[in-house]
Every structure is written in C-alpha cells, then in structure tokens.
Amino acid sequence: MGMAMTEKQGGSDLRANISEAKPIDDGAYLLSGHKWFCSAPMSDAFFALARTAAGITCFFVPRAASNGSSNPFMIQRLKDKCGNRSNASAEIEFAGTWARRVGEDGRGIATLIGMAHLTRFDIVVAAAGTMRTALMQALHHAAHRSVFGRRLSEQALMQNVLADLALEWEAALLLAFRVARAFDRALEDEREQRFARIATSAAKYWLCKRNPVFMAEAMECLGGNGYVEEHGLARLYREAPVNGIWEGSGDVICLDVLRAIARDPSSVAAALEEIEEVAREDARIASLSADIARSLKSGANLEGEARRLTERLVLALQASLMRRHAHPTHADVFIAARLGGDGGHAFGTLPPGTPYRAIMEKAWSPA
Numbered sequence: 158m159g160m161a162m163t164e165k166q167g168g169s170d171l172r173a174n175i176s177e178a179k180p181i182d183d184g185a186y187l188l189s190g191h192k193w194f195c196s197a198p199m200s201d202a203f204f205a206l207a208r209t210a211a212g213i214t215c216f217f218v219p220r221a222a223s224n225g226s227s228n229p230f231m232i233q234r235l236k237d238k239c240g241n242r243s244n245a246s247a248e249i250e251f252a253g254t255w256a257r258r259v260g261e262d263g264r265g266i267a268t269l270i271g272m273a274h275l276t277r278f279d280i281v282v283a284a285a286g287t288m289r290t291a292l293m294q295a296l297h298h299a300a301h302r303s304v305f306g307r308r309l310s311e312q313a314l315m316q317n318v319l320a321d322l323a324l325e326w327e328a329a330l331l332l333a334f335r336v337a338r339a340f341d342r343a344l345e346d347e348r349e350q351r352f353a354r355i356a357t358s359a360a361k362y363w364l365c366k367r368n369p370v371f372m373a374e375a376m377e378c379l380g381g382n383g384y385v386e387e388h389g390l391a392r393l394y395r396e397a398p399v400n401g402i403w404e405g406s407g408d409v410i411c412l413d414v415l416r417a418i419a420r421d422p423s424s425v426a427a428a429l430e431e432i433e434e435v436a437r438e439d440a441r442i443a444s445l446s447a448d449i450a451r452s453l454k455s456g457a458n459l460e461g462e463a464r465r466l467t468e469r470l471v472l473a474l475q476a477s478l479m480r481r482h483a484h485p486t487h488a489d490v491f492i493a494a495r496l497g498g499d500g501g502h503a504f505g506t507l508p509p510g511t512p513y514r515a516i517m518e519k520a521w522s523p524a
C-alpha cells in the first residue's frame with residue numbers, strides 16, 4: 158500500500174492540496190490531480206488525499222478499477238534521490254481515477270494522522286536499528302585494523318569515539334523500546350496513550366537529528382574504506398537524512414510536539430512525571446526537567462523554541478531511561494556528557510576517566 162498525499166504546493170501543509178475528487182453515482186469518486194511524491198508506485202493500492210466539496214478527504218485508490226480494468230494512474234517520472242534508492246519514489250497523476258472514500262468526508266488529514274503516528278514510530282525504531290548496524294561495523298573494523306603498530310580498538314582516542322557512539326545508540330534503543338511499550342499498552346492504559354502521543358514525535362525528531370551525524374562518525378571510523386560503496390556505511394549515510402524529512406520534517410514534528418502540549422497538556426505531564434521519578438536521584442536530570450516545566454508554565458509563545466524544547470525533553474527522557482535501565486557507569490557518563498556539560502559537540506569527547514573499553518565491550522554483546 159502506497160501513500161499519495163504530497164503535492165508541489167502541499168507537503169508539510171497538506172491543507173494546500175488541490176487534487177479534486179468528484180462523486181459518481183455508486184458512492185465512489187473520480188480523482189484528478191498531480192502528486193509530487195508517491196513512493197512504492199508499483200503497489201496494488203494507495204491512500205490518497207483529494208479535495209471534495211467538504212474539504213481534504215482520504216481515498217483508497219486501487220490500481221485496478223472496480224470492473225477489473227486498469228485504473229488511470231500515470232507515473233510521470235521516478236525521482237533521482239540522494240539515497241533510499243531501493244524504494245522507488247515517483248511523480249504521479251490521477252486523471253479520472255476511480256477511488257473510494259475512507260473515513261469522514263472533509264476529514265482526510267485526521268484519517269491519516271493515526272497512520273502517521275505509527276509510521277513515525279517505525280522511523281524511531283529504524284533510527285535506533287541503523288545506529289546499531291553502523292556501530293557494529295565501526296567496532297568490528299577497529300578490532301581488526303592496526304594503525305601505528307596497534308589495533309584501533311586499543312587506542313584511547315578511538316575508544317572515546319566508539320564508546321560515545323555506543324552510548325548514543327544505547328540511549329536511542331532505550332527510547333525506541335520505551336515508545337514501543339507505550340504503543341503496546343496504550344489501549345488499556347490512558348497514561349501510556351498520552352505518553353505515546355508526545356514521545357513518538359519527540360523521539361522521531363531527535364533520533365533523526367542524531368542519525369546522520371552518527372553515520373558520518375561511524376563511516377570515519379573505517380577511514381577511506383567507510384566512504385567506499387563495498388562497505389555498508391555509505392548506504393546508511395545516504396539513507397540517514399530521509400527519515401528526518403518524510404512523515405513530518407524536523408520543524409513540523411517539533412510544532413506537532415507543541416500542538417500536543419497545547420491540546421492535551423497531560424501528554425507532556427506523563428513524560429515529565431516519568432522523568433521526575435528518576436530526577437529525585439540525579440540533580441542534572443532534576444535541573445533539566447525543572448527548566449522544561451518552567452518554559453511550559455511561562456505562557457510564552459514557544460513556536461521559535463520548539464526544537465530547543467523537544468531536544469531537551471528527549472534528552473531528559475533518555476537520561477531517565479539510561480538511569481533506570483543502563484549500566485550505572487553508562488548512565489553516569491551519558492548524563493555527564495549530554496546533560497552535565499562535560500562532553501563536547503562531536504563524538505569522541507566523553508569526559509576524562511570514562512571506562513571506554515568496558516563500554517565498547519558491552520556494546521559488542523549487550524545482553
């Protein structure tokens with residue numbers, strides 16, 4: 158099943174879509190209009206957005222029409238993309254294309270929001286998973302490559318880089334699993350549902366921001382070989398930015414976090430309560446969490462600070478998850494470097510005294 162929503166003038170702003178849907182006598186519709194991005198155009202069916210008299214509406218578009226004949230679905234061009242090449246993305250045109258309405262007339266965006274929540278969750282898991290793949294490649298290379306007479310994995314500065322990547326991955330994984338648990342329990346636990354509402358978007362934003370820099374650093378661990386196509390890292394590196402763009406680009410996601418807070422303040426309260434339970438034992442988490450609560454209470458218009466707020470919320474959440482579930486040393490180092498101001502802006506800047514080697518070894522076999 159593909160999705161055909163984005164138009165030239167309407168990507169983030171789907172309300173700007175102009176494709177039209179005309180009702181026909183059997184309750185179905187005929188669509189006409191152009192879509193600027195439509196991935197997996199070989200799919201048997203699509204969800205598409207088009208405008209009826211009531212507004213933007215969601216439609217089910219099969220490749221074969223109800224009488225079995227082929228439904229008009231013109232593939233105008235395949236995109237030549239930066240990465241993500243094994244997923245074809247096309248520009249398509251509907252011209253009298255048979256479709257059936259899904260959900261309420263004029264409420265197409267709301268109909269798709271539930272799906273977007275799930276695909277954003279997929280992206281969170283993918284970001285943590287691809288970090289793991291890249292980390293393993295970097296650890297493996299460092300364990301075997303000798304430079305200046307010693308293996309890279311035995312050299313302190315490379316150990317700092319690898320340990321830093323390992324902590325970033327661990328915090329990403331814990332966050333992805335925490336959001337997964339919220340999805341699992343959402344039906345029977347309202348607090349988890351509220352937590353998932355905010356944590357999915359916030360995690361999607363932050364893990365997608367960390368993913369490209371993570372891939373670039375892992376690639377650098379392999380030196381020149383990392384930049385060559387025979388190794389998997391070049392592909393992971395090219396793939397990394399797309400997750401930050403589709404299903405809501407960075408700003409759009411952070412504005413969605415603000416919207417979630419405004420519409421249902423109990424969503425951010427659920428996340429903050431969870432952070433505060435751990436903050437009692439850690440002044441750095443307590444201070445960040447109090448700072449977030451203060452900006453939320455200030456009543457100021459936070460639009461321009463939406464990224465800052467989201468980033469801080471995720472870091473506080475990751476720190477609390479590390480404190481709960483990670484080895485105490487991993488939690489201490491992560492919190493010192495990411496919250497306590499004792500790390501730098503690049504990977505490989507963990508504070509002095511960090512047991513790099515032990516962190517790397519744990520990353521090899523985390524169980």
Ligand SMILES: Cc1cc2nc3c(=O)[nH]c(=O)nc-3n(C[C@H](O)[C@H](O)[C@H](O)COP(=O)(O)OP(=O)(O)OC[C@H]3O[C@@H](n4cnc5c(N)ncnc54)[C@H](O)[C@@H]3O)c2cc1C
Pocket residue numbers: 159160161162163165166167168169170194195196197238241246399402403404405406407408409412
């Ligand atoms: C590989 C790939 C596959 C895709 N597949 C599909 C598909 O199958 N179906 C489909 O429908 N779409 C698909 N898309 C489209 C994708 O969902 C959109 O590109 C994405 O939603 C962004 O929309 P846009 O390109 O129109 O960018 P714009 O909406 O023009 O956004 C440009 C930038 O402005 C920022 N921005 C937007 N609004 C605001 C604001 N209010 N304040 C501050 N900043 C803002 C955005 O965050 C972004 O950084 C695909 C895209 C890619 C790259």
